[in-house]
Amino acid sequence: MRPAGDSQGASAPPNRRRRRAGAFVPYLYLLPAVALLVMWTYKPLVETFQLSFYDWNMIPTSSKTPVGLQNYAEVVALPELRQAVGNTLVYIAAFLVLSLALPVVIALLSTRVSGRAKTIYQALIFVPFLVTPVASSAVWRWLFNAEDGVIPRIAATFGHEMGDVFRSPSMALWGVVAVVGWQLLGFGVLVVSAGMAGISPDYSHAAALDGAKPWYITRRIILPLLSPTLVFLALMTILLSAQWTYPIIDILTQGGPGGSSNNIYYLLYEFGFRNFDAGLSAAAGTLFFFVFGAIAVVFVKVSDKLAFYDN
Secondary structure, eight states: OOOHHHHHHHHHHHHHHHHHHHHTHHHHHHHHHHHHHIIIIIHHHHHHHHHTTEEOOSOTTSOOEEOTTHHHHHHHHOHHHHHHHHHHHHHHHHHHIIIIIHHHHHHHHHTTOOTHHHHHHHHHHHHHHHSOHHHHHHHHHHHTOTTTOHHHHHHHHTTOOOOOGGGOTTTHHHHHHHHHHHHHHHHHHHHHHHHHHTSOHHHHHHHHHTTOOHHHHIIIIIHHHHHHHHHHHHHHHHHHHHHHHHHHHHHHTTTOSTTTTOOHHHHHHIIIIISOOHHHHHHHHHHHHHHHHHHHHHHHHHHHHHOOOOO
16 A cells, blocks of 8 residues: 555656646637737838848839848938938927827816716717728828818918918828827827826825926826826827828828928838839838837837826
């Protein structure tokens, strides 16, 4: 007859193996997502980096010619790149106002609206974000039409002739800003309103009992507690402004006239699919990837200093 300890010892290793095997089960649920992430994100990134060292016209039957760092040197020297980078910075600055500063003002004003009116008010502001770029571009092209558009007619009553906004070197960029900013405003208001909903009203009530004025409460209590949300919106605006404007630029201006409304993402499209220079486009894309990656890393590092938490 075996001792009780021997039977426990004999059964312990199988139980331990089952526990070890069970520890890997949760990771199996992640495999489909990881596989798709590798296939559609990391694999194209690696291939883009490799392609940046070749000269290729995107024709499958043509061979790729190694050129070393020539594509990078050519990209940096292009005047079109400097113009596109400058326009991208203008877009970012404009959207920091339209998707960050203005939504804060609107969200603060919406706190004075209550009941069903507040729901309708927020829905009307958010609806433009749901409109597709093609549909919104068609509507705004009609509104800015130089002959019978509503906006030029209103401007003419004040003695200002707008002309064809999307064909004007001085106005095309601002026309794109107006269209994209109109869509992003609702998204910004939604995010800021969600951030404000997470702030306990007890802070404001306590300050009001101590005699604090509404502006003082907003400046000293609400905005500091809202800072994590504002940091998130600022990072999204800096990283994604060029992507947000890309479809509108493609539909309304095609980067013109004379590159006045171009940005870095549309420039990549022109290099790759208009000039059929895949190597140049890949080199520019690689440079932009590292630049925006560095910006994101720095932003994340300093976010703890910029944001204030109530815990």
